[in-house]
Amino acid sequence: MRSCIQRIQGIHSFQVPTPFPVGPVNVYLIEDDALTLIDAGPKSEAAWTALKRQLKEVGYVPEDIDQVVLTHHHVDHVGLLDYLGQESPIDVLGHWRNEPWISQDPAFFENSWAFFKKLYRSFGVEERFLPFLKQMFEGIFRFNCQTGLDTVLKEGDAVPGMTDWRVMETPGHAQSHIALYRERDGVMIGGDHLLAHISSNAVMEPPYPGEAERPKALLQYRESLRKMLPLDLSRVLTGHGEEVTGVHELIGQRLQKQDERATAIRAVLDSGPLSGFDICKRLFPSKYESELSLVLSETLGHLDLIQSRGEVKVMEENGVCYYSAVYWFHEGTGHMPFSSKRRNLHDQ
Ligand SMILES: [Zn+2]
Known part of the structure; x- marks a missing residue:
């Protein structure tokens, strides 16, 4: 090279x-x-x-x-x-x-960990993983x-x-x-x-x-x-x-892979509302524990993506966010939420 x-x-x-x-x-x-x-x-x-x-x-x-x-x-x-x-x-x-x-910057680092702890909890991450995540967060900065x-x-x-x-x-x-x-x-x-x-x-x-x-x-x-x-x-x-x-080709592949993962998450939600951490477990059953922070980042990012498309809604319960699918149907050139024809899973 x-x-x-x-x-x-x-x-x-x-x-x-x-x-x-x-x-x-x-x-x-x-x-x-x-x-x-x-x-x-x-x-x-x-x-x-x-x-x-x-x-x-x-x-x-x-x-x-x-x-x-x-x-x-x-x-x-x-x-x-x-x-x-x-x-x-x-x-x-x-x-x-x-x-x-x-x-x-000590204040920034302290606020960052406080932010992550809150985010992980709202994502439904079990308390037992938090010390490990903190250790990872701090350990990286040795370098x-x-x-x-x-x-x-x-x-x-x-x-x-x-x-x-x-x-x-x-x-x-x-x-x-x-x-x-x-x-x-x-x-x-x-x-x-x-x-x-x-x-x-x-x-x-x-x-x-x-x-x-x-x-x-x-x-x-x-x-x-x-x-x-x-x-x-x-x-x-x-x-x-x-x-x-082959820069343009690779960009196309990367965007497509993200779309596929977003579709996979959307499919997981077909069975009912789930917390972010539940989604991590289903999507990455073999590596959600060993590569937890990476898997959380990946899942949260794709949830942001499908949320930006209006394909998911979020409900909070006891401090934990639950994601549920929003269904759409297409009529002519327009589209509208499917929940007007079929109840959203979260409401069942
Ligand atoms: Zn980097």
Whole structure:
């Protein structure tokens, strides 16, 4: 893979190990007016050793790097900022929503866990799983950095020190997510927005300071995928695994798979109203316990999707939300709720 990417002038691709099931993270070194690293890797000795070795292979040491541009705030992309910053001052650039995560803002972290606990309970998650979910939430941040942004990047910005690269906001996988796009050769550095070998998870996140509602990550993610369609993309350099060349085709596949999962959830609800956690158990019977937070994110995202289509309604009972299917029938070109002809299951 590296030899292929190195043919794109001025871009080196490095693989940095992570302790996570996703495997190594790809970071990119761009030689231009500034020597720029796109993402950094998790905070671990293994990652640091691997990054230094690969920098050396192309003739650099960490002190040569002028700036790091973050595609998003996940720890496997940002942790090594702490090591890089120790060697010499370094500019960190990224979307403003990186800030509370990479600075480990104590109030934000506390509010986040309070938000997740409330959300999990309303989803019907059994109390016995909460300590485990808290442990997971806190454990991941062992690999996080503690730094701050020097420059905020937003939609349409030119990236300082990187000729012809522009910022495209692509929220969904993370609220802080951006991609960098170079129109002249159709190359995008896409972070985890679109991966070749696995579909990217639209991760649940809490509301940010000053915001009341949680983001609907899967809806945003689909919009961010569609936003790429008008672009003349030759390839997307990804945050994990191989680069993507058949970009439009892959976007179509990802959207279709989400539609299929939404249909599957809708079918599960045919038997009657269920809590979100009940749906998780039925959809993912073999992995809902071992990959709980992922499965919860996936299910909640798809429930948001079918709710946005008016195909499900939510009723609260003793603090737990129950989802029930709304039936529609089509008459001529219009459509109306089927519940006027047949009672909704929740009302039976
Ligand atoms: Zn990520």
